[in-house]
Amino acid sequence: MKTVCRFAASMSRLALTGNAAARRRCFSSTSAAQATWGFIGLGRMGYPMAKNLRAKLPKEDTLFIQDVNKDAMDAFAAEISETATGKVELAATPRQVAENAETIITALPNPAIVKSVYEFMITPASLTKGQISQPRFFIDASTIDIITSREVSESITSSGQGTFVDAPMSGGVVGAAAGTLTFMIGSPSNSVDRATEALLLMGRKVLHLGEQGAGLAGKLANNYLLALNNVATAEAMNMGIKWGLDPKALAGMINISTGRCWPSEVNNPVPGVIPTSPASRGYEGGFGVALANKDLKLAIKAAEEAGLKLPMGKTAADLYDAVEKDVSCKGKDFSVVYRYLGGKE
Structure with a gap:
């Protein structure tokens, strides 16, 4: 079966609509033309962020969402359905998001919840053995302590299941709704472009401050x-x-x-x-x-x-x-x- 570069195809389509830079990057190879995305945490910041993400993605891409508050997920799905901005799938658990999405964004309230959600996503260490064989790209937009973030990053990279970027944001609820957030990222240099392309779908500026943990610092x-x-x-x-x-x-x-x-x-x-x-x-x-x-x-x-x-x-x-x-x-x-x-x- 012919394979295509899903993320690059997604970014290319975004460029045609003026929503992303015209830069082709082959981040994954799969048998489907559409890309799959995940968003976990539909709180006061996460809900409008996910809404902007869904609105700026190509309609044929699929966004998997998950939150402990099922009412928030139902409301999000209903709102997207009314505006007809694209495909949304409700995931029962964080693991279900990780199994189905290539790029996963989290916006969670505290360190304990971040650690728990990521443990749930990467355990067992078999994500790349499923339908999507590529390592996942995790972006955590939560504001947590640096040590917990580095522990999460190490657990992901040591298991060979993906790359982790810390990307706390500034701009508040108003900025989240308007899509004008500023993200401060801690990331290896070879992940900056991919993180930037994804984050600019929800914000206006992305500042690379250094290696993993630097965004939170x-x-x-x-x-x-x-x-x-x-x-x-x-x-x-x-x-x-x-x-x-x-x-x-x-x-x-x-x-x-x-x-x-x-x-x-x-x-x-x-x-x-x-x-x-x-x-x-x-x-x-x-x-x-x-x-x-x-x-x-x-x-x-x-x-x-x-x-x-x-x-x-x-x-x-x-x-x-x-x-x-x-x-x-x-x-x-x-x-x-x-x-x-x-x-x-």
């Missing part, structure tokens, strides 16, 4: 800074308003001065200052305080393992713990720190 450093900037912005805005300054005037001054940062300019914590910010919507949506706290603690843990001193980290983590426990703040965007501090709303 960059993401954790960034989110550590973000978490501290968010607290400092909330304190500064509360300070100026209590001194009698107009909130918009204060924010406008900060945003053309040395205090300018993303929490002040885009995600300002004071309701009404930025109409599109979560603060102006009752702190709904955006980057949840629990996720911000999780990323902050992952960064602190990684820093401690490297013997680094973070004098501001512990104080910030204690504050986020308190905010997360406050009933008026729990489940809100992390800019709700302003509310916790007693800021005027």
Whole structure:
């Protein structure tokens, strides 16, 4: 039976529609013309990411999806069916995704779940003995600790079942929905092109920061800074308003001065200052305080393992713990720190 390069064929068709670079790469040889993809984790970030992936893939390609929440899978399949953007198959387990898909993307909430899902996918070590004989290409977009990510990568490569790339993203739920995410990847140089082609179907930028684990190192450093900037912005805005300054005037001054940062300019914590910010919507949506706290603690843990001193980290983590426990703040965007501090709303 004549074999064709499935991934290259997929990328070639994408190029004709303007959705990918016109670059032919033979990543797999199979007996079918369409490519198979997998996506595991249909949470607040994963659902819109998978939706954008499905919309930009050729219609004849198949996307296998899996999540512990069956309602999320059913809703996704129904939405894709209504828009007629292509084939979707619901997988009962992560293993079923791995058995049927060549390129598999995961977007999961914490290290323990990432480790469990990948163990499920690669055990037993017989993926390349099935219908798809090529090693799998795994892209993990989760934000987890570097050590767990490297353990997962080693388990995949040592078993000869595939390649693993860490690709945490920045841009939040809004960026996931708009397809404007930035991905920071840790990958061997010979996997960068393939990872980039796949990730640009869900985002706008892909930054290669180094070998496996480097993407997470960059993401954790960034989110550590973000978490501290968010607290400092909330304190500064509360300070100026209590001194009698107009909130918009204060924010406008900060945003053309040395205090300018993303929490002040885009995600300002004071309701009404930025109409599109979560603060102006009752702190709904955006980057949840629990996720911000999780990323902050992952960064602190990684820093401690490297013997680094973070004098501001512990104080910030204690504050986020308190905010997360406050009933008026729990489940809100992390800019709700302003509310916790007693800021005027």
